[in-house]
Structure formats: C-alpha cells, structure tokens
Amino acid sequence: MSFRDIVVYLDAGVHCTNRVHTAVDLAAKYGARLVGVDISTKAALEGESRDAALAIRQLFVTALQGTNIDFEYRKAPPDARTAEELSSHCADFLIATQANPDDRHLSNPAVPEAVLLSAGVPMLVLPAGWRAENPIGNNVVVAWNFSREATRAVHDALPILRAAQKVYLFIFAPNYSNDNADVQDIKAHLERHGVRVTLAGWRDGGETDMTSALFAGLDRGDADLIVCGAFGHSRLSEAVFGGATKVLLSNVSMPVFMSH
Template identity: 75%
Template sequence: MSFRDIVVYLDAGVNTADRVHTAVDLAVKFEARLIGVDVSTKAAFEGRSRDAALAIQDTFVSALSGRNIDFDFRVAPPSTEAAEHHFCHCADLLIATHANPDDRDLCNSAIPEGVLVSAGVPMLVLPPGWKKENTIGNKVVVAWNFSREATRALHDAMPILKEAREVFLFIFAPNYSDTHSDVQDVKAHLEHHGVKVTLAGWRDHGEIDMTSALFAGLDREDADLIVCGAFGRSPLSETLFGGASKVFLNNVSMPVLMSH
C-alpha cells in the first residue's frame, strides 16, 4: 500500500510555491506521480495576481526540474465545485492549504473543504504560511475514536505512518485505559504494519474538549502531523454547532491529513 498518484492544488496565492515543494518531496519519497491542478478563479487573472496566474504551469514544471518523478498538469474550470473536475477520484492523496483570507478569492472555493467532503480521497491540508523547510511525518498524532471516519483516515495514512519515527495514538474517552482490548487491538493492527506506536490516551472528565486535549499534548510530543477523520456529522451541522473537523481545518499550527 502506497501513494502512487498525488494531486497538489495550484493557485496564484502566496502559499503555492511551498505547497508544491512539499508535494514534490512526498512524490519523491513515495515514488508517486505528481499531478498539479490549477484551481484559479477568474479573479486571479485580474490585477496584481494576473502574472502569477498565467505562470502557474511554468512555475509548477520548474519546481520539478532535476527531480526524477512522473508528473502531469491539469486545469479545473474556474467556478466548478464538482469533485471530478478537481481530478481527485484517481488520486491516492490530495494536497491543499487552508484558505488564506488575504488571497482567498484567487482559489476555487471548493478547496479544501468541498473537495475533502466529496472526493473519497485523503487530503493533506497545510496551514497558511507553511514553509517548504518544515518536515511532515516524522512524529504523527492519530486522533482515534473508533468511528468510520477515523478508521478511514488511519488506513489512508498508512504509507506515512509506516515511515514515521513515532506515531502517537490519541484516544479521548471517559473510561480510557491502555489495557482495554479495543485500544490494544488498534495498537496491534498498526504494529502489524510496522508502525511504531505510543499510546497517548486522555480521560475525559468533562473539563476540556477533545481538540483542546489533543493540541495540549502536541507540544509534549513535538508532533508534525495530525491524522484524523473528517465530518462525522455534516459540514453544516459542524458549522452551526461546532465540531472537531472545523477546528482541525482552521488550525494554523501544523499539517492535518483528513479523510471523510
């Protein structure tokens, strides 16, 4: 099991160059084909962003110079929200950046959330301001709650988890114990794939929510990636009532690999 086709979304915004560099590194690491998809809006071809928008393909190709990987370039219709137009159904991993308010109008509004919900493919969402020098996947936290979405994310992230130096299995539950059979089963399953697992459970006493507990532990563990399921409830429900997916999508501290 590996990533054979990786899609990286391209626009005229300030985060694209570092996002492409990270995508290239992952494509090299997993010997994958890299597909750059231009998701520029019509507004991107106006004003100060015009030159950058027109140069997206050349910039993408230049970033691959000297790197021995197969690649392709596609263009999505400017206003489409359909997943098939974002070339995600024949990919193993999608790479995007969380919406940056300063240049949000340059990128199709379906990126990242709309595509994440409809693609059926895991998405690596980088925080705004992400720098190409930053590492991904050395120390990984898996947010695990025995749900369908968490199960999907765990298996979708397996190529990264197998390469990680350490993986922290974070479980937030009132009765959490390292010795519970369901906890040990998940740990054993990961270990059967060669994953180095550390249990990082947190007993929920009602004093803190799950995402706050998880982020509180990240400093101690020096993690560089979160793996989690996305939208166990509908995106509208999470918008109205709050939810972990929105918190993870809006975090500005580290990358998140999400599956829905």
C-alpha cells in the first residue's frame, strides 16, 4: 500500500504557500500525483484579495517546477459543497489548514470540517502558521482507543507510519498496561507492517483528560504528527468537531492526520 493521489486545497489566504510546499514535499516523498483544488469564494475575487486569488494557479504550478511530480490544477465552483465537487473522492488523503478567522471568507467553508465528514478520505490538517520547512511524519503519535475511527486512521496512515523513524502508540485507559493482550495485539499488527512502535500509554486515573495527557506526552516524544480518528463519540455529544476532535484540530503545535 502506498499513496498514489494527494489533493491539496488552494486559496488566497496567508497559509496557502506553505500548504502547497508541504504538499509538494509529501507528493515527492511518496511518489504520488498531486491535485491542487482551488476553493476560492466569490469574495476572494473582490477587493484586496483579488490579485492573490488570480495568482493561485501560478503559485501551484511554480511550486512544482523542477520536480518529477505528476500534477493537475482544478477550480471548484465557488458554491461547491459536496465531496464530489471538491474533488475529494479519488484521493488517498487531502491536505488543508485550520480555518483562519482573518481570511476564512476567502475559501470554501466546507473545508476542512464538512469534507472530512463526507468524503470518506483521510485529511492532513496543518496548524495555522505552519511552515513548509518543518519536519512532518518523522516521529508520529498514534492516538489509539480500539475504536472504528482509530482503526480506520491507522490503516489509512500506514505509508506514513512505515516511513516514520519512530511511532508512539498512545493509549489512554483506566486499566492501561504494556502487557495487556489488546495493547500487544495492535503493536504486533503494526510491526508486521514494518512500523517501528514505541508504547506510550497513560493510565487514566481521572485526574486529567485524554487530550491533555496526549499533549503532555508529546513533549517527551518530540513528535511532529498526530494520527487519530475523528468523531469518536456521537454526533450530538461532539456537536460537530467538539470534544477531543475539536481540541486536536485546533492545536497550534503540529499537523493532525485524521480519518472519519
């Protein structure tokens, strides 16, 4: 298994350049085709943002010059809402950035949240302010809770996990032990896929929550990517990107590779 098609969303916002260069680096790393999908709104073509919006295609093409990457630029309808209209179905993963309140009106509001919900394709969400020269995927933390969502995320991310220098398997549970049979099962499964696994469990004693424990552990692991499932609780309890999912997606420290 490897990545063959990557989609990166393009807009006139301040984070687009670094997002594009990150996408180019990842496409080169995995030998994937890169599709840039322009998700500019009608508002982006007005006022001060107009020049940047008109230059999006050239920005994308220029970033790929001198590479051997197969690529394509696409323009989504300004009012696109479906995963099909946003070219997300025929991809191994999508790349977006956290919503930026200052220029949110310049890009399609369906990205990232609604697309992640509807596409059936994992998404790499970069933090606001992410710089393309930052490492990504060398030291990965897998947030594992034996759920359907976590299982999907782990298998979607296998090419990343196999290429990583180290993968920390983070499990937050009241009865956590490295020797638990279910812990050893997932560790052994990943190792059979060529993943270098380090157990990094946390026994839940009620004094903290999962995301706080996760980020406390990240300081020790020097991690540069989180892999996790989205919407591990009911839609009502998470209120669309609430709970742990919302906290992980709004973190300012590192990218999140998320599956729903």
